[in-house]
Amino acid sequence: MTTIKLAIQKSGRLSEGSMDLIRRCGIKVKNGIGKLKAEASNFPIEFLFLRDDDIPGYVQDGIADIGIIGENVMVEEDRDVTVLHKLGFSRCRLSIAVPKGDQYNGVKDLQDKSIATSYPKILKNYLDEHGVVADIHEISGSVEIAPSIGLADAVCDIVSSGSTLFQNGLKEVEKIFYSEAVMVGSPNMAEEKMELVRKLLFRIKSLQTAESNKYILLNAPEKSIEKIKAVLPGMRSPSILPLAEPGWVSLHSVINENDFWEKIEELKEAGAEGILVVPIEKMIN
Ligand code: ATP
Ligand code: MG
Incomplete structure (x- = not known):
């Protein structure tokens, strides 16, 4: 069976963020951290724990298929590796x-x-x-x-x-x-391995999308629905549920974190009450 090898910094400023990302992708790492190698129990991936400066060279030589490093090390080491995805930590x-x-x-x-x-x-x-x-x-x-x-x-x-x-x-x-931390890969990876890398990246992207969005719930009088819909574009359009109190509804949608405070003001002006904003764990578009 094909597996991919991911090189991660053994100990340092990238280690925690890298392992945390893997864990949040639902991947369970077997036999401990602190060793040189580990495997996962529920994804065809192996981990190599290395000094960050060595990772670009290992990826270039195909000893690891992918690696997580800082862009600074990627540029400094100047190896034949490509950035597959920016990871947003260790900025x-x-x-x-x-x-x-x-x-x-x-x-x-x-x-x-x-x-x-x-x-x-x-x-x-x-x-x-x-x-x-x-x-x-x-x-x-x-x-x-x-x-x-x-x-x-x-x-x-x-x-x-x-x-x-x-x-x-x-x-x-x-x-x-x-x-910032980036995932790098060898530019000439075999297609079966690339397939697994795409699966991993799909999970990572879902986490990143979820992180930049919030789930929002609010109550409003029925007459305000149109105004509120205009403020909240959502993934498609908001869900609207009747409340026990006649003439009132509960409205659910997704809101981008960047627009958050401005939108909250607009929603209140449009008649929204009891606004709840909750984190999203994963989001697939
Ligand atoms: P190694 O022993 O693996 O060679 P190192 O001492 O070279 O480790 P670290 O200090 O652990 O490296 O930093 C690893 C990477 O984390 C850096 O290359 C950089 O991209 C990022 N980084 C370094 N310092 C900080 C910081 N203060 N805040 C956020 N990110 C940082
Ligand atoms: Mg180093």
Whole structure:
């Protein structure tokens, strides 16, 4: 029987999000996490737990069929892998930072400076684009302390809230790359495997659609139905159920999270009462 091999970060900032996604897809992982390999009991998939930097290479070489990594690692490793789907977690950016007290007026100020980073390729691309030549100092960890120990004038590092930079006396001056977790795959995967990957992606997409939508229930006088329908486009049209109180109905629909607060105001104005908004677990369009 065909199975697919999924490479996941063994331990780090992608691990929890990756395993959580698999679990929410209804896939049960057998024999523990923390090992190098695991299987699932109810989906033809095997898991390989690796360092994230190694994943693009393993996928390129076909040791794993698919993998979950940050876009930053995908670009930095520059292997022959394609992005199959964006996953929306482990969002971060790669930024250049300099000591807080330094004057900084723009990227030209980095000319001939030394910059410590774990992402030399992404940094070099950025500097090249801006016609700046700097001395790129590749280090594998604790990049943020480089200026204070005299190793470099600036850093190029991953930022999410900015608190690590702040604690190390640095200020963010250029945001050069935005990243989130992505599922990558080998561009020449066998069709039977691709079939399984499509099944997995179908589940992931249903979860993502569900997450960005809410189920909404509300009560309204019958005379307001048309007005409320205009505010709530829903998947098709809202369901309308009579209430025990004559002249009143209960209206059910789906609402996009982004429109949520604005629509709630409009619904109240249209006569809606007792509005309930509940999460959707899965949504198939
Ligand atoms: P490994 O030991 O597997 O090589 P690592 O130390 O290189 O791990 P992590 O720090 O675990 O990597 O980060 C993994 C990925 O998670 C990064 O490549 C990036 O895409 C994302 N990431 C890193 N830091 C953050 C953060 N603070 N917030 C959100 N996502 C982050
Ligand atoms: Mg790594």
